[in-house]
Amino acid sequence: AAGVIQSPRHLIKEKRETATLKCYPIPRHDTVYWYQQGPGQDPQFLISFYEKMQSDKGSIPDRFSAQQFSDYHSELNMSSLELGDSALYFCASSFAGTGSGKGVDTQYFGPGTRLTVL
Amino acid sequence: DQQVKQNSPSLSVQEGRISILNCDYTNSMFDYFLWYKKYPAEGPTFLISISSIKDKNEDGRFTVFLNKSAKHLSLHIVPSQPGDSAVYFCAARVYGGSQGNLIFGKGTKLSVKP
Numbered sequence: 716a717a718g719v720i721q722s723p724r725h726l727i728k729e730k731r732e733t734a735t736l737k738c739y740p741i742p743r744h745d746t747v748y749w750y751q752q753g754p755g756q757d758p759q760f761l762i763s764f765y766e767k768m769q770s771d772k773g774s775i776p777d778r779f780s781a782q783q784f785s786d787y788h789s790e791l792n793m794s795s796l797e798l799g800d801s802a803l804y805f806c807a808s809s810f811a812g813t814g815s816g817k818g819v820d821t822q823y824f825g826p827g828t829r830l831t832v833l
Numbered sequence: 834d835q836q837v838k839q840n841s842p843s844l845s846v847q848e849g850r851i852s853i854l855n856c857d858y859t860n861s862m863f864d865y866f867l868w869y870k871k872y873p874a875e876g877p878t879f880l881i882s883i884s885s886i887k888d889k890n891e892d893g894r895f896t897v898f899l900n901k902s903a904k905h906l907s908l909h910i911v912p913s914q915p916g917d918s919a920v921y922f923c924a925a926r927v928y929g930g931s932q933g934n935l936i937f938g939k940g941t942k943l944s945v946k947p
Contacts, residue, residue, distance in 0.1 A: 719876070748934060757922065758877070760934035771934050805876050807935075821867065822935060824876035 717742055719825030721806050727831045728796050736791040736828045740808030746770065747789040748807040748822055749781060758805055764789055765811065796832045803827045836860045837925050839938035846945050852910040854941050856923030859904065863925040867935065868897060868908045871920045880921075881908070913945045 720739040728734050740747050746765045750758035751774075760773035764783035775781075778796075783789045793800060807822035838857045846852045854868075864885045869877035883890040883897045883906065890897050896909045910917055920942045924935040 721876075750935075757937040757939045758935075760936070763934055773934055807876075821879055821882055823879055824869070826874075826876045829874075 719806055719808050719823055721804075721825040721828050723828060724826065725829050725831075727833065729833055730796060730798060732796050732832075734793045734796060734830060736793070736804050736806075736830070738789045738791070738806030738808075738825060740787050740789070740806075741810075741823055744808035744810045744823075745787060746809045746811060747783055747787070748809075749775075749789070749791050750805040750807065750824075752803040752805060752827075754802070761791070793830075798832050801830060801832045803829050834859075835939070836863075837923055837936050837938040839921075839923055839941045841941050842939070843942040843944070846913045846943065848915055848945055848947050849912045852908075852913045852917065852943055852945065854908040854910075854921050854923075854943065856906050856908075856938055857904060858906075858925050860925070860927060860936075861904070862927045863936075865926040866897070866899060866906050867924045867926075868895075869922045869924060869937075870917075871922060871940070877922055910943075913943075915945050915947050918943055918945050 722737045748763040749761040752758040761775040762781050763771045767783045778794050781791045805827045807824045809822045836859050867882040868880040871877045881892050881895045881897050883899050888899050899906045920940040922940045923938040
């Protein structure tokens with residue numbers, strides 16, 4: 716079965732540079748979530764989009780922005796990168812009101828993008 | 834303040850035995866709980882979930898129990914297999930609007946020894 720696709724898998728940037736992470740949700744999923752996981756930490760929710768509109772916002776810095784496009788893929792844009800932005804960035808997708816039996820709004824995660832800021 | 838707590842950072846179990854992973858939460862508005870398994874360099878993989886209106890959900894070797902009065906849930910794996918060795922995250926959701934984000938615990942590293 717198709718899973719969530721994230722690109723790139725690894726990204727190395729310098730301080731103050733910008734980065735764009737991409738997420739392609741599972742086909743027919745309409746909701747995308749972004750999470751940040753620092754070393755030894757639990758994933759922290761950043762932002763989510765439902766039907767191309769921002770649906771929820773977590774601990775996302777003002778330097779970050781995101782959007783969901785008409786084909787439901789999402790991009791996380793990160794500017795003025797700082798050393799502390801080095802982390803794993805996960806994208807997850809779900810389908811509202813799924814009848815899959817796995818539970819409503821179960822989020823399925825991509826493999827993550829490892830961002831290293833030097 | 835950590836709303837979802839996994840107080841055991843690690844657990845070691847013999848193959849064939851039961852693994853019990855515990856999770857406590859503080860927010861009574863959580864309405865849905867999930868367990869994810871994570872291998873190094875991979876994203877969390879959904880395992881099993883439970884709605885707050887239930888107290889048990891079973892899927893093969895995995896069973897999740899929810900005790901709402903104690904704000905506690907647990908994941909039972911029976912029998913444990915070496916391939917189950919991974920970090921297990923408990924996650925909870927507050928239902929808000931049309932979608933809700935997940936709040937994760939810090940994870941428990943399970944090691945199943947042959």
